[in-house]
Amino acid sequence: MDDSKVIAALGLPTQMEPIYRRIQPGSGQTVEGVAASLLLTREQLLDQLAPLLALDIVTIEDEVLHVIDPATATSRALVAQADELGVKARELRRIAEVLPILAERRETASADDEHIDGDVSAESDVPALIAQWIREKRGDLCFLRPDQWRLPSESEMAVAVGNAVREGRRVRAIYPARAMSEAPHMLRMRAEIGEEIRVVPSVLTRLVVVGPRRAIVPEPLGAGSDRRVVVRQAALVGILQAYFDELWETASRVEARGDRLAENDHRRLLLVELADGVKDEQIARNLDLSLRTVRRRVASLMSELGVDTRFQAGVEAVRRGWL
Numbered sequence: 001m002d003d004s005k006v007i008a009a010l011g012l013p014t015q016m017e018p019i020y021r022r023i024q025p026g027s028g029q030t031v032e033g034v035a036a037s038l039l040l041t042r043e044q045l046l047d048q049l050a051p052l053l054a055l056d057i058v059t060i061e062d063e064v065l066h067v068i069d070p071a072t073a074t075s076r077a078l079v080a081q082a083d084e085l086g087v088k089a090r091e092l093r094r095i096a097e098v099l100p101i102l103a104e105r106r107e108t109a110s111a112d113d114e115h116i117d118g119d120v121s122a123e124s125d126v127p128a129l130i131a132q133w134i135r136e137k138r139g140d141l142c143f144l145r146p147d148q149w150r151l152p153s154e155s156e157m158a159v160a161v162g163n164a165v166r167e168g169r170r171v172r173a174i175y176p177a178r179a180m181s182e183a184p185h186m187l188r189m190r191a192e193i194g195e196e197i198r199v200v201p202s203v204l205t206r207l208v209v210v211g212p213r214r215a216i217v218p219e220p221l222g223a224g225s226d227r228r229v230v231v232r233q234a235a236l237v238g239i240l241q242a243y244f245d246e247l248w249e250t251a252s253r254v255e256a257r258g259d260r261l262a263e264n265d266h267r268r269l270l271l272v273e274l275a276d277g278v279k280d281e282q283i284a285r286n287l288d289l290s291l292r293t294v295r296r297r298v299a300s301l302m303s304e305l306g307v308d309t310r311f312q313a314g315v316e317a318v319r320r321g322w323l
Contacts, residue, residue, distance in 0.1 A: 019048050022038060023038075028065070030064055031045065032063070052067075054290040056068075126216065130160070130216065131160040134210060139214075140172070141170070141211075142241065144203050149182070150183075161190070166194075171195045173197055174244070174251050175198075177199045177201055177269060178287075180199065182288075187254065197253075200250065206223055209244060214237065215230075216230055270283070274298070274301075274314060301313060
């Protein structure tokens, strides 16, 4: 198997390919011996190996270097990818399960709500539409924001959100945990203007809810679609609001400055991942941590709870009111 394909499958930068090739024959030898064979000091070798050590492609036991073979490395990457897809499927099913309630809601709705009011749009300037809604409509605002800090419309949205807060409206937003390392300046800015911020391991779709009768979601659900569903029907907006509120209750709080979690919520974020059955590799990606850090925190958490298995950890965490 071409080692460069292994490197690509694991999501490592291409510059890791040469070091992977060079150390692979040294598997089973001492760290000092491998370093000497490459004309490096021990510290220089460990520095170059840091990304591979973080993923456990390379391990060190009793000063002996172990390098997994390409087939095993690729297999591990595929398992991690399968775990990630499984988590996304479960999250999207949670949204899909509430849609049948529409039929019941529609039968009992008032005369004003008899017909579902909404449309699928390919309008390009969605931020302008949302800002217009915020100016013209009353009610609180809710956002699921998996990637918006990368978009050029952030300043426009920040102005609209700041104006809404000054009018006494509540603004809540849920971000993926990686936003705290990728865009801390943006989170601080949004917190400073009054947005309440919480984070979850991953946010799987964009969503905006403005008051009781306005919402926008992508079509299909996710983050990358050019099409979106513009919803103006109260019953359907209510279901989207209920989904947001459920996610909000399980999310971890971000301190007022906007770029730090309260100490107890570091633990909560990890417990949510364990409760969902997420594997360590995916937890590391979701929380922007090294694999070693994740495993150390899981072990510390299980010790704190006094349990032997992750299932027991979830049960004990619920009993203590941590989840």
